[in-house]
Amino acid sequence: MNSINQILSQITPLDEQVMKNVSKHVDQLTKPIGALGRIEELAIQLAGITRKERPTVNKPAIVVCAGDHGIVEEGVSAYPQEVTKLMIQNFIVGRAAINVLGKQIGATVTVVDVGVNGELDHPSLVKKKVKNGTNNFFTEAAMSEQEAVKAIEAGMEVAQSLIKQGHELIIIGEMGIGNTTASSALIAAYTKVAVQDVVGCGTGLNADEHQHKIAIIEEALRRRNINEASALHVLACVGGLEIAAMAGILLQASANRTPVIVDGFISTAAALVAYELCPAIKDYLIISHQSVEPGHKAVFEYLNKKPLLSLDLRLGEGTGAALAYPLLDAATRILTEMATFADLGIEKKKEATESTM
Amino acid sequence: MNSINQILSQITPLDEQVMKNVSKHVDQLTKPIGALGRIEELAIQLAGITRKERPTVNKPAIVVCAGDHGIVEEGVSAYPQEVTKLMIQNFIVGRAAINVLGKQIGATVTVVDVGVNGELDHPSLVKKKVKNGTNNFFTEAAMSEQEAVKAIEAGMEVAQSLIKQGHELIIIGEMGIGNTTASSALIAAYTKVAVQDVVGCGTGLNADEHQHKIAIIEEALRRRNINEASALHVLACVGGLEIAAMAGILLQASANRTPVIVDGFISTAAALVAYELCPAIKDYLIISHQSVEPGHKAVFEYLNKKPLLSLDLRLGEGTGAALAYPLLDAATRILTEMATFADLGIEKKKEATESTM
Numbered sequence: 001m002n003s004i005n006q007i008l009s010q011i012t013p014l015d016e017q018v019m020k021n022v023s024k025h026v027d028q029l030t031k032p033i034g035a036l037g038r039i040e041e042l043a044i045q046l047a048g049i050t051r052k053e054r055p056t057v058n059k060p061a062i063v064v065c066a067g068d069h070g071i072v073e074e075g076v077s078a079y080p081q082e083v084t085k086l087m088i089q090n091f092i093v094g095r096a097a098i099n100v101l102g103k104q105i106g107a108t109v110t111v112v113d114v115g116v117n118g119e120l121d122h123p124s125l126v127k128k129k130v131k132n133g134t135n136n137f138f139t140e141a142a143m144s145e146q147e148a149v150k151a152i153e154a155g156m157e158v159a160q161s162l163i164k165q166g167h168e169l170i171i172i173g174e175m176g177i178g179n180t181t182a183s184s185a186l187i188a189a190y191t192k193v194a195v196q197d198v199v200g201c202g203t204g205l206n207a208d209e210h211q212h213k214i215a216i217i218e219e220a221l222r223r224r225n226i227n228e229a230s231a232l233h234v235l236a237c238v239g240g241l242e243i244a245a246m247a248g249i250l251l252q253a254s255a256n257r258t259p260v261i262v263d264g265f266i267s268t269a270a271a272l273v274a275y276e277l278c279p280a281i282k283d284y285l286i287i288s289h290q291s292v293e294p295g296h297k298a299v300f301e302y303l304n305k306k307p308l309l310s311l312d313l314r315l316g317e318g319t320g321a322a323l324a325y326p327l328l329d330a331a332t333r334i335l336t337e338m339a340t341f342a343d344l345g346i347e348k349k350k351e352a353t354e355s356t357m
Numbered sequence: 358m359n360s361i362n363q364i365l366s367q368i369t370p371l372d373e374q375v376m377k378n379v380s381k382h383v384d385q386l387t388k389p390i391g392a393l394g395r396i397e398e399l400a401i402q403l404a405g406i407t408r409k410e411r412p413t414v415n416k417p418a419i420v421v422c423a424g425d426h427g428i429v430e431e432g433v434s435a436y437p438q439e440v441t442k443l444m445i446q447n448f449i450v451g452r453a454a455i456n457v458l459g460k461q462i463g464a465t466v467t468v469v470d471v472g473v474n475g476e477l478d479h480p481s482l483v484k485k486k487v488k489n490g491t492n493n494f495f496t497e498a499a500m501s502e503q504e505a506v507k508a509i510e511a512g513m514e515v516a517q518s519l520i521k522q523g524h525e526l527i528i529i530g531e532m533g534i535g536n537t538t539a540s541s542a543l544i545a546a547y548t549k550v551a552v553q554d555v556v557g558c559g560t561g562l563n564a565d566e567h568q569h570k571i572a573i574i575e576e577a578l579r580r581r582n583i584n585e586a587s588a589l590h591v592l593a594c595v596g597g598l599e600i601a602a603m604a605g606i607l608l609q610a611s612a613n614r615t616p617v618i619v620d621g622f623i624s625t626a627a628a629l630v631a632y633e634l635c636p637a638i639k640d641y642l643i644i645s646h647q648s649v650e651p652g653h654k655a656v657f658e659y660l661n662k663k664p665l666l667s668l669d670l671r672l673g674e675g676t677g678a679a680l681a682y683p684l685l686d687a688a689t690r691i692l693t694e695m696a697t698f699a700d701l702g703i704e705k706k707k708e709a710t711e712s713t714m
Contacts, residue, residue: 030447031454032435036676037649037669078389086701090387095696097388101687103694292394310667311684312394319393326683327668330458337460339452344443 003153004248008278010255014048022047028340038308042286042331049259049284054336057259057328060107061167062318063158063249064091064098067115067151067242068133069178070142074216076181078205081133084116084177091175092122097315098173101322105329107171112158114151115241116176128154130241134182137238138220142182148236148244155248163256170253171325172246172270173263173318180293183269185217185238187295189226190272191302198295231276239273246270251277254284261321261328264291264313268299275303288324289313360510361605365635367612371405379404385697395665399643399688406616406641411692414616414685417464418524419675420515420606421448421455424472424508424599425490426535427499431573433538435562438490441473441534448532449479454672455530458679462686464528467519471511472598473533485511487598491539494595495577499539505593505601512605520613527610528682529603529627530620530675537650540626542574542595544652546583547629548659555652588633596630603627608634611641618678618685621648621670625656632660645681646670 026040027033034040046055066088072081090096091111094103102109112126117133130150134142143151162170180200188195195218205213224237235244247270253260254274262271262285274281282303289309290296300306308324383397384390391397403412423445429438447453448468451460459466469483474490487507491499500508519527537557545552552575562570581594592601604627610617611631619628619642631638639660646666647653657663665681 029454030444030452031672035670035672036454037671039668039670039680083703086703087387090696090701093696095387095694095700097386097393097691097695100690100694104683104687104690308668311396311665313392313396314394315388315392323396323684323687326461327680330461330680333457333461334454337452337457338454339447339450343452344447346440346443 003156004149004251004277007156007251007255011251011278011280013280014283015051018051018053019044019048021053022335025335028342029334029338030341030344036334039327039331039334042328043335045286046259046328046331050257056332057169059167060105060169060171060325061162062098062102062107062109062171062173062322063162064109064111064173064175064317065114065155065242065245066111066175067240068117068176069182069240070134070136071138071181072178073136074138076213076216077178079177081117081177084175085118085120087175088113088116088120092124096317097319098317098322101319105322105325107322110158110162112154112245114154114245126158128158128245130154134240137185137224138216141224141237142239143236143241145232145236148232148239151241151244152248155245156252159249159252163253163258168258169328170249170258170260171263171318171321172249172260172267173321174242174246174266174316176240176242179240179242179266181213181217182238182240182243183266184295185221186234186243186269187272187299188217189221189228189234189238190276191298193298195221198298200293200295231273235273243270243273247273247277250274250281254281259286259328261324262287263318263321264289264316265293265296266316267321268296272299272303286328289320360513361506361608364513364608364612368608368635368637370637371640372408375408375410376401376405378410379692382692385699386691386695387698387701393691396684396688396691399685400692402643403616403685403688407614413689414526416524417462417526417528417682418519419455419459419464419466419528419530419679420519421466421468421530421532421674422471422512422599422602423468423532424597425474425533426539426597427491427493428495428538429535430493431495433570433573434535436534438474438534441532442475442477444532445473445477449481453674454676455674455679458676462679462682464679467515469511469515469602471508471602483515485515485602487511491597494542494581495573498581498594499596500593500598502589502593505589505596508598508601509605509608512602513609516606516609520610520615525615526685527606527615527617528620528675528678529606529617529624530678531599531603531623531673533597533599536597536599536623538570538574539595539597539600540623541652542578543591543600543626544629544656545574546578546585546591546595547633548655550655552578555655557650557652588630592630600627600630604630604634607631607638611638616643616685618681619644620675620678621646621673622650622653623673624678625653629656629660643685646677648677
């Protein structure tokens with residue numbers, strides 16, 4: 001816990017002065033004021049995170065955190081637990097969606113075993129296993145607080161190592177059969193939104209299965225007797241090892257002024273864990289997309305955040321974040337490559353309504 | 358008009374069989390059914406357009422069509438007409454937003470003068486000037502039908518030439534002070550949505566200026582005595598030369614089975630012109646983003662189309678389409694680079710609701 005407390009104290013508010021300077025520069029570029037919308041906002045946010053007036057996001061690194069979930073014993077998932085391991089093999093041979101989208105944006109893909117149930121061995125797999133999957137949180141806490149801390153620290157170590165290697169941006173993604181259930185439970189516990197408004201029907205669950213998933217989470221939350229005042233306690237009660245690790249990445253990267261793109265529903269649950277541990281992280285959060293899970297919206301409202309994309313994705317792995325990366329890249333490029341009105345010899349006009357100037 | 362009629366007959370429905378085959382392949386990839394949402398839809402649409410089961414969108418070409426608008430005499434724009442020429446110089450020296458975003462995606466940028474008011478000369482400028490800007494459509498038709506045809510043909514020639522050079526995808530963008538006014542008039546005329554629901558306040562016009570813009574368009578539409586049954590007549594009455602050229606690009610590219618990404622409000626008005634000339638083009642349309650102009654939504658509803666992005670953009674030039682390009686690139690890559698469940702030795706499960714499988 002010491003290492004986590006140390007990191008929390010290093011996460012300071014975004015640099016207002018740098019953001020003001022960049023905002024002024026953006027308004028001098030050859031376009032109407034605000035015409036690049038959220039791309040401009042991203043440029044300013046990236047400047048605030050990195051404390052650089054001309055930030056770059058070169059060498060993006062994707063981290064897929066993997067962990068299993070004891071709660072699958074309750075029949076909440078359409079896939080068997082073995083699929084976690086099979087998908088990890090798919091990541092390692094480079095043929096999953098995240099590999100394809102990672103290659104497209106020139107990103108490395110690091111797979112971290114934080115808590116997969118069973119042995120996995122491959123030279124390119126980062127082994128940080130805390131335990132063989134969480135406990136079934138319907139019958140006992142998913143993990144101890146010590147285990148939750150270990151999983152957060154695993155993420156911190158991975159982030160630290162990637163940043164040292166010169167990666168200027170990290171994408172967090174995950175793999176773990178059962179992890180929408182853990183994420184839904186975390187979101188309901190932290191935001192106090194009703195479980196039935198967090199858990200989705202998806203395309204795979206019929207009405208009965210959907211109701212079953214809701215009932216399991218509701219009863220589990222009752223049984224765990226959760227003290228919401230302790231962010232770590234909630235995480236240990238109903239969270240996931242890979243979720244904890246992603247929170248650790250967010251915390252470490254933010255302390256190091258390195259931007260992170262949050263992926264979908266499960267990654268956003270991790271962002272919520274990081275926020276509950278350290279509210280200052282809110283302004284650092286860049287959420288890539290709106291997933292189809294209804295609980296995702298609950299977190300956006302709770303954190304007052306707006307995702308960049310809305311493409312009906314529900315894959316995880318970091319795929320939505322990888323798809324959003326070019327928007328951040330674009331944001332940094334406009335700051336250095338566009339001409340200003342002064343360059344063109346045009347006196348800047350008042351804010352214009354015309355779409356093309 | 359002969360060349361246009363010839364092209365219209367070459368635009369045939371998307372290839373249903375190819376789309377079915379690709380859809381089947383997408384469902385065998387290592388992800389839950391439908392988990393890549395609109396990326397999967399794009400993959401299938403691109404297959405239908407190109408008639409290829411493994412389409413590619415290499416060597417994207419951005420075309421910025423430029424033209425001036427006589428209607429600016431009525432005080433509908435926050436920028437003076439000279440800005441069109443100055444921005445073209447900015448495009449040519451490569452320092453406008455579209456150059457930056459074009460470079461990011463490895464696209465060429467072609468600037469076409471279809472109707473800029475005044476002389477422009479540069480070896481890299483494509484000269485297809487039909488006239489020195491449209492007439493003020495408050496007092497007379499913006500152009501003759503012959504001029505509208507010439508402008509459409511200009512776009513067709515540019516598209517033909519780019520496709521011959523091996524560009525597998527075209528992005529249409531524009532520059533022309535006053536062209537949101539022409540676009541709003543076109544959209545109101547074609548869709549019959551009330552002018553006041555099409556014209557936006559933007560950030561530059563105060564309430565009075567906004568009302569003035571609405572009043573000018575309403576009165577102009579009355580005076581032009583428009584026969585909505587003739588798509589070409591509407592275009593000639595209140596359209597723009599660069600808008601006609603973009604419609605020409607869409608028609609020619611679709612006939613050649615080459616996908617086009619439509620940019621923002623003005624490009625979408627051009628897509629609407631193309632649709633009114635040739636309804637079969639609807640399934641070819643890929644609209645990059647939802648602009649802040651309210652009239653944009655009216656067209657989406659009219660065409661039953663959904664833009665890919667919503668980033669509060671209102672710049673034009675093709676910038677929104679350039680930002681959307683990586684999504685199309687991703688769509689083609691998943692078709693060739695992802696493993697199938699059979700590759701992994703997993704029997705495919707029923708549709709799953711879990712976000713990560």
